[in-house]
Amino acid sequence: MTDVKDWNKAGGEKTEAMLLAPDKPRGIVVYEVCSACHLLEGWGLKDGTFPQLAGQHRSVLVKQLTDIRAKNRDNPTMYPFALDEQIMAVSGYHEGEINPAQLVADVTDYISKLPMNPDNGKGPWNELFPEFAQGKKLYADNCTQCHGENGEGIEDKFYPKIHGQHYNYMLRQFEWIRDGKRRNANPDMVKQIKGFSDKDMQMVINYVSRQKVPAKDLAPSKDYQNPDYD
Incomplete structure (x- = not known):
């Protein structure tokens, strides 16, 4: 893995986008x-x-999108939509x-305010299984400092909210970070999880996937439809 120095150093498009006032109508168009x-x-x-x-x-969305735009995070699927020519065209x-940074500000602010899925993809073990308890301990021992007691993250430190995220997505990202395949990973996390076995990984992500998201952040039902695109 390439050593990612200054993982979250201020400057560049990330900081520019964070400081710009977002425009919701443009955010809707870009999204x-x-x-x-x-x-x-x-x-x-x-x-x-x-x-x-x-x-x-929003801070996490800005960082990840600007990393992809700078090709500091490998995501070929998003390149056709996120690079300058493409993001300008859709706007x-x-x-x-x-400025493309303004469009980044617009779309990330819009996304950050969308209500979350009340029925995210979960891991295989509920509270009755020993794997759930083991995942809870792994989380408490390794993850709370950055991701919070309930997976809520820390916005001003650019640490992502992980409760409510899909189990299978988190599992893949965790594996890539552990194995050095995600170039923009936080080096502190790489060090923290390098000793995790595959089973450890599955158990801790199972636990996270089953953490309750605050009701105020959720859509009213799994049948909710975004009214901005009626």
């Missing part, structure tokens, strides 16, 4: 293209092909009319 994979509700897919984005901290603006 419609994203919805081809992440769905209009921002819920992704339970099979883990695409993550839930709805309700994620309806032309070069010189708007």
Whole structure:
């Protein structure tokens, strides 16, 4: 794995986008293209092909999108939608009319305010299984400092919210981070989880996938449809 220095150093498009005032109508327009994979509700897919984005901290969305745009996070699926020429095209603006960082600010703010899926993909073991308890201990011993007691993350430190995320997506990302396949991973996390076995990984992600999301952050039902695209 390439050593990622200054993992979250201030500067560049990330900081620029964080400081810009977002525009919701533009965010709606830009996100419609994203919805081809992440769905209009921002819920992704339970099979883990695409993550839930709805309700994620804006800081995390900005960092991950700008990392992809800078090709510091390998995501060929998103390149056709996220790079300058593409993001400008979907916005309806032309070069010189708007800064791409503004579009990043617009779309990430919009996504961060979408209600989350009340029925995310979960791991195989519920509270009655010993694997659930073992996952809970692994989480408490290794993950709470960054991701919080309930998987809520820390917005001002760019630590993602992981409760409510799909089990299969988290499992894949955890494995890639552990095995050095995700170039923009936080080096502290790489060190923290390097000794996890595959079973450890499955148990801790199972536990996280079953943590309750606060009701205020959830859509009213799994049949909810985003009213911005009626």
